[in-house]
Amino acid sequence: MTQTLHIIGGGMAGSEAAWQAANMGVDVVLHEMRPKVETFAHQTGLLGEMVCSNSFRSDDDEQNAVGLLHWEMRAAGGLIMSMGDTHRLPAGGALAVDREAFAQGVTDKIMAHPRISVEYGEISALPSDGHWIIATGPLTSGALAQAIQAETGSESLAFFDAIAPIIYAESIDMSKAWMQSRYDKGETEEERTAYLNCPMDRDQYEAFIDALLAADKTEFKEGETAGYFDGCLPIEVMAERGRETLRHGPMKPVGLTNPHQPDVKAHAVVQLRRDNALGTLFNIVGFQTKMKYGAQTEVLRMIPGLEEARFARLGGIHRNTFLNSPTLLDDQMRLKSRPHIRFAGQITGVEGYVESAAMGLLAGRMAAADILGQHLPDVPQDSAMGALIHHITGGADAKTFQPMNVNFGLFRPVDGLKGGRRGRKDRYKAYTDRAKAAWTAWLGASALDAA
Known part of the structure; x- marks a missing residue:
């Protein structure tokens, strides 16, 4: 049997x-x-x-x-x-x-x-x-x-994992943001416009990094140490490694052209990816975070196009075991x-x-x-x-x-x-x-x- x-x-x-x-x-x-x-x-x-x-x-x-x-x-x-x-x-x-x-x-x-x-x-x-x-x-x-x-x-070995926020599409200012996949990659128009992009100039980027570093963050319990998996680092940890780290990581501006200002090269770009088939939700690519909820909304609304963003889910951090x-x-x-x-x-x-x-x-x-x-x-x-x-x-x-x-x-x-x-x-x-x-x-x- x-x-x-x-x-x-x-x-x-x-x-x-x-x-x-x-x-x-x-x-x-x-x-x-x-x-x-x-x-x-x-x-x-x-x-x-x-x-x-x-x-x-x-x-x-x-x-x-x-x-x-x-x-x-x-x-x-x-x-x-x-x-x-x-x-x-x-x-x-x-x-x-x-x-x-x-x-x-x-x-x-x-x-x-x-x-x-x-x-x-x-x-x-x-x-x-x-x-x-x-x-x-x-x-x-x-x-x-x-x-x-x-x-x-x-x-048990342990590390800490972070998740990224999800934003309602209707709350994104499309007069500042635009749809484009990096290097226009994709075989169809839909694929070539799969990502939503929010540009930053140098001053906006520097102010964002300052706010990110100063924001209230989740504190670990006594005796806990934060060993992160490098493929899912919180943005604050990346920023602590150097002010240019994010600009060469999830906020890199290469392969993108802003149709609102085609002659101006962005200093950094925040990308969002569609999170559901309806296109009503977008998650911020590579923006896993350990910021506390109040700080998240303040800091993320500094991103051009997200000034009035409404969040379907805020990011967070949790303990993973393996x-x-x-x-x-x-x-x-x-x-x-x-x-x-x-x-x-x-x-x-x-x-x-x-x-x-x-x-x-x-x-x-x-x-x-x-x-x-x-x-x-x-x-x-x-x-x-x-x-x-x-x-x-x-x-x-x-x-x-x-x-x-x-x-x-x-x-x-x-x-x-x-x-x-x-x-x-x-x-x-x-x-x-x-x-x-x-x-x-x-x-x-x-x-x-x-x-």
């Missing part, structure tokens, strides 16, 4: 794991504590809810590692990428989605699957037997986090001390929606194969999936382990290709060609073994 797979957490990783396992013929119970138990960042009880950006980042599967990961997930019939494609918004070369429609789509698909049932409520202890995947993400409940810590016998996976997990993502439990998603030390869902995809398939008594071939290290799982389960230095996005630095070198900027395009194409071949072969072998 087939055993049931239990998955704790209905975010990106948990939903993807449930989808993959169910499609392999395993009955799945997906446990989600929301909406009974709320978190700081979530707004709904929907599965797959996006709590930070609404972007899956670059969709370029030949020159970008995360775009390659998109390709691999699509090839594997991934739910998250399918719903991302269904609910995508114009975003130049990136894959951005209508977050509410996306989460509703994920929820509807999971609820409609005949092999998946959803149970709502908090699980606060580690299960003693059965087949389990813990995919509770960076906002794991306090009780379950304590249980994990007690089991592993080590302090495992020291190179020490605690085996190459099948199982907890070494309790191999009936797998971990997936951000709690394993990957960073980003796509990376989290990818680890859910692998964990779901691995758990299903165990239940079905099937042999699942090793994930090829030359694929994006393989490079990422290899990093978190042994490739990284456990002493300095920190959350990691997928990137070509995790890939084994391609023989015969030299480094350097001139060869980078060819090198990245070689990585992606090799990865696609390896991943396609793995999917084929996996299907034969599961048949």
Whole structure:
């Protein structure tokens, strides 16, 4: 008789794991504590809810590692990428989605699957037997986090993560702002105008930096230290690193021309990206913040075009936890001390929606194969999936382990290709060609073994 797979957490990783396992013929119970138990960042009880950006980042599967990961997930019939494609918004070369429609789509698909049932409520202890995947993400409940810590016998590593504000489109002054993707990137007019831009001259930028540095910010509790993930730094932290840091980061003015003043080059530009299909909401790109709410509204309204901005959601900061996976997990993502439990998603030390869902995809398939008594071939290290799982389960230095996005630095070198900027395009194409071949072969072998 087939055993049931239990998955704790209905975010990106948990939903993807449930989808993959169910499609392999395993009955799945997906446990989600929301909406009974709320978190700081979530707004709904929907599965797959996006709590930070609404972007899956670059969709370029030949020159970008995360775009390659998109390709691999699509090839594997991934739910998250399918719903991302269904609910995508114009975003130049990136894959951005209508977050509410996306989460509703994920929820509807999971609820409609005949092999998946959803149970709502908090699980606060580690299960003693059965087949389990813990995919509770960076906002794991306090009780379950304590249980994990007690089991592993080590302090959970932690860092602080920030989310960006969302603004009502109708409150933006379009006599100062304009729509344009950087370098007019995109194949259609809609894609070439996917971003809303707010320009600053030098004086406005300097005043903004002064206000940003002086603003009231969230204070940490005694004994807490702020170790941020570099891909999601609060704007205040970037500004503290140097007054020009933001102007060379999320506020860089290159590749943009202000139609209101085409002969005037902006000193800095704040970009906003559409957050829903209706175009009624925009999030400020790269503007994760730890400013207190009152300070946020004052400082952000200094941005030209946002003087009368109304906020659908203000930014904030919260504590994220993750495992020291190179020490605690085996190459099948199982907890070494309790191999009936797998971990997936951000709690394993990957960073980003796509990376989290990818680890859910692998964990779901691995758990299903165990239940079905099937042999699942090793994930090829030359694929994006393989490079990422290899990093978190042994490739990284456990002493300095920190959350990691997928990137070509995790890939084994391609023989015969030299480094350097001139060869980078060819090198990245070689990585992606090799990865696609390896991943396609793995999917084929996996299907034969599961048949």
